[in-house]
Amino acid sequence: MKLNSLDPRISRAELPEENQYTPKTELDQWQTWEVFHQRNRGEHHTHVGIVHAPTADIALLFAKEQYARRMKCVNLWVVPTSAVYATSYEDSDMFEPGIDKSYREAFSYKNKELIQKFKSEQAEQAAH
């Protein structure tokens, strides 16, 4: 018996009704590549996702269609996922400060307000 489908493309292919293919074993696939996308020249490349591909040039082919089709892009990078050396989530404690170190965090300086205050003062003086 041939596979009969509502999709004429499937019926045309005259596939056997029973699936003859044995599923691939887990992880028996192409390697993955991390895709980095750059919106404008000079800006940082941003990680946007992954593609499966056998080689770097094919990974770039796919990256272009998956991740640069609907948004502005001037440059793409692909990096083998295996090349990424990462911290472990089990070590994520090390990102938590043991004691208060907010003095190290630049966002504790309220520069923006000071600058705005200075600017409005300047503007006021100029108006007089």
Next chain:
Amino acid sequence: MNQDAIKDLLYRLADDELVIGHRMSEWTGLGPFLEEDIAFASIAQDEVGHSQAYYTLLHELLGEAIPDVLAFQRQPEKFRSSLFTEQPNGDYAFSLIRHFLYDFAEEVRLEALVKSKFAPLAELAVKLSREERYHQLHAITWVNQLGSATEESHRRMQDAVNAAYPMALGLFEPTEWNDILAAEGIMPREQELQAAWYLKVEEHLTAAGLTIPAVSDPSAFYGGRSGKHSEHLSKMLKEMTEVTTIDPTAVW
């Protein structure tokens, strides 16, 4: 400029794009794997988009019907596409080689059309050429990879070249307007385009370890340019127009 010659040329360009674009789109959802499925469908969509651009010129400058009518409501014998583009899909290797041979023919044509004395077509050719760069990159990358990856991939690609190459010559079937278009500086003669195309495809296929077969009768796949099509086109159009035929006046 000879309006009939331009009209015939635009129909050839548009119909080739629509028919091959539809054939390529038939792989959507059935491609060999997800990423390639998306890439191939996207190229298919580009080709259909090119056909719409050519149909728009026919409508706006030469008084033909609107693009939807030209695409969905013409009889097969009105189509000026080559027999090559209407051949049904089979092995994915055939579709890849057809895409490779077709997109290089398109590149050669667009390079010539950029210099066309028919200004609207020259302007359009500049725009379409931009999309062709990715199409060529996609085609060359796969031909290189599969031409020599494994024994099986090489065999399937070579079989595809043997089948598709003689058909592809139909893309350069000369028409009655061949000399007029060249004399008026609208487009070079088909023979000239074919020679330029041969140099490009021969170079890439050889580099990939693939051989171009000897062709005893180069005109074996002629006929499409005068509307003499195989049953493949009528079957394809019947399927493609299945929904619009139910109500051709429906608004989408």
